[in-house]
Amino acid sequence: MISFFLNNKKIQSDCSSGILVLDFIREQVGLTGTKEGCREGDCGACMVLLGRPVENGIIYNAVNSCLLTLGEVHGCHVVTIEGLNRSDGLTPIQRAFFDRVASQCGFCTPGMIISITGFFLNTAELSLEAGIEALNGNICRCTGYQSIKRAIQDLCEVFSGDELKNTPFSEERVALLVKWRFLPDYFLNVLRNLKDFEPYCLETQQSSLDKGVLVAGGTDLYIQKAEELRYKKLVFLSNRPEMNFIRVKDKHCHIGATVTIEQIRRSDVIRGLIPSLFETLSLVSSTSIRNRATVGGNIINASPIGDMTIIFLALGASVVLNNGTKQRTVPLGEFFLGYKKLDIKDTEVLDSLFFPMPKQGSRFSFEKVAKRRYLDIASVNSAILFREEEGIIRDIRISAGGVAPVPILLRRTCKYLSEKKLHTQVIDKAAGIAAMEVSPISDVRGSAQYKTVLLKRFIYAHLMDKKGLL
Numbered sequence: 001m002i003s004f005f006l007n008n009k010k011i012q013s014d015c016s017s018g019i020l021v022l023d024f025i026r027e028q029v030g031l032t033g034t035k036e037g038c039r040e041g042d043c044g045a046c047m048v049l050l051g052r053p054v055e056n057g058i059i060y061n062a063v064n065s066c067l068l069t070l071g072e073v074h075g076c077h078v079v080t081i082e083g084l085n086r087s088d089g090l091t092p093i094q095r096a097f098f099d100r101v102a103s104q105c106g107f108c109t110p111g112m113i114i115s116i117t118g119f120f121l122n123t124a125e126l127s128l129e130a131g132i133e134a135l136n137g138n139i140c141r142c143t144g145y146q147s148i149k150r151a152i153q154d155l156c157e158v159f160s161g162d163e164l165k166n167t168p169f170s171e172e173r174v175a176l177l178v179k180w181r182f183l184p185d186y187f188l189n190v191l192r193n194l195k196d197f198e199p200y201c202l203e204t205q206q207s208s209l210d211k212g213v214l215v216a217g218g219t220d221l222y223i224q225k226a227e228e229l230r231y232k233k234l235v236f237l238s239n240r241p242e243m244n245f246i247r248v249k250d251k252h253c254h255i256g257a258t259v260t261i262e263q264i265r266r267s268d269v270i271r272g273l274i275p276s277l278f279e280t281l282s283l284v285s286s287t288s289i290r291n292r293a294t295v296g297g298n299i300i301n302a303s304p305i306g307d308m309t310i311i312f313l314a315l316g317a318s319v320v321l322n323n324g325t326k327q328r329t330v331p332l333g334e335f336f337l338g339y340k341k342l343d344i345k346d347t348e349v350l351d352s353l354f355f356p357m358p359k360q361g362s363r364f365s366f367e368k369v370a371k372r373r374y375l376d377i378a379s380v381n382s383a384i385l386f387r388e389e390e391g392i393i394r395d396i397r398i399s400a401g402g403v404a405p406v407p408i409l410l411r412r413t414c415k416y417l418s419e420k421k422l423h424t425q426v427i428d429k430a431a432g433i434a435a436m437e438v439s440p441i442s443d444v445r446g447s448a449q450y451k452t453v454l455l456k457r458f459i460y461a462h463l464m465d466k467k468g469l470l
């Protein structure tokens, strides 16, 4: 039995764990406020809040229910727009949308309200910018975004202040938002009720990992094969809390495979090591996808343009693989053997990755060009880590994606740049070498020639831009 709270009701279902939450809530429960648009994580019409109990409370995130399966929500709280509605009037977010005429046909509105509620549940400080960012996975096709922005601006002005800033996330934040009428009162009891739930996925024990399809965030799997996986045995890695950590040990930073991209983005540890990653990672998909997409899934996905893979290649990361009895470590630069071919066995799981803490004075930067800013994978992407010692380039690593069948390190370019002084002619030559050591193909993301030009531009941007000092 899969058990969870859907709004204020306990659900017990013997449906297949591979059924999409979107289909379940609309077709089986009849809650049609959650809309179906693209079914590909692109439009945000299907947004729900997913509340997952953690050690000291419950964490809510806005996620796309078209990429979320029923088995994944066992023991969790799923909130649809119906679960936010109050019997005594509009919530402040709904009121702001109404006052600013931020909804016309209304198709996108439930998803928007859910995303902004997720923003209030998670944000440390209210700002228009951060509010807009929380909506970067929601598309509106008729109202126009100005009135939606005005609604967010109103909310930020009315509710800014110390009370929100001083309220830690989780239970205290939920209580504050109930007091402010953003959430109905039943939210106060949900955590207590969830504590009674039995664990569901005992099969995540190592012995049975090879007997099912591993699901991390599902943001790649459910785009590729939602139908095929509907009745397959699924193994949900989110049930393995030991794979979710970010810590520094022995001068290395270690990251568990199920850590989400948004967790990395918001991690104080990561911010201490590479401050620019907070900004950089806003270029990866959208907030709601980053709330689910894991670093492990990004690497195993083996896309030649996976953003996290490109970033960790430049940081000199290695992956840790585990078959239940033995662990082995492979440098990320040697992990990709050919297009979608990896040095991993069927019996192995990617447990974690680690990279050496960058030396003081190092510079890191990431460049990505895609057809649009958010919610798009790159045509070409690239990252660099290096340092200058008395003007001499040392410890340089440049990675590049979209220019070969696998994500690569530009080894020849790095060899040339090592021990050189940075000046224009050196950068010109390095860009030329980079262009020679790649083999892009022409596809929907651009011609081979265009991708080569992009890569050359990235070499200039990496080396001439003085930002990114660590």
Ligand SMILES: Cc1cc2nc3c(=O)[nH]c(=O)nc-3n(C[C@H](O)[C@H](O)[C@H](O)COP(=O)(O)OP(=O)(O)OC[C@H]3O[C@@H](n4cnc5c(N)ncnc54)[C@H](O)[C@@H]3O)c2cc1C
Pocket: 040, 041, 042, 213, 214, 215, 216, 217, 218, 219, 220, 221, 222, 223, 237, 257, 258, 283, 284, 285, 286, 289, 292, 293, 294, 295, 296, 297, 298, 299, 300, 301, 305, 306, 307, 308, 348, 349, 350, 351, 375, 376, 377, 378
């Ligand atoms: C709308 C949208 C926008 C996107 N934008 C971007 C973008 O800008 N940049 C980008 O890089 N990607 C993007 N993606 C792709 C995707 O989100 C990422 O690749 C993501 O990191 C995949 O992680 P996941 O946890 O969702 O993987 P999943 O879908 O859960 O898994 C992917 C594969 O890895 C396997 N797997 C997962 N974890 C492990 C593990 N620990 N050990 C062994 N096998 C494992 C799974 O079995 C599966 O085969 C986007 C996707 C969508 C839907």
Ligand code: FES
Pocket: 035, 036, 037, 038, 039, 040, 041, 042, 043, 044, 045, 046, 047, 064, 065, 066, 067
């Ligand atoms: S239906 Fe479009 S994001 Fe889910």
Ligand code: FES
Pocket: 102, 103, 104, 105, 106, 107, 108, 109, 139, 140, 141, 142, 143
């Ligand atoms: S109000 Fe019609 S799509 Fe947004």
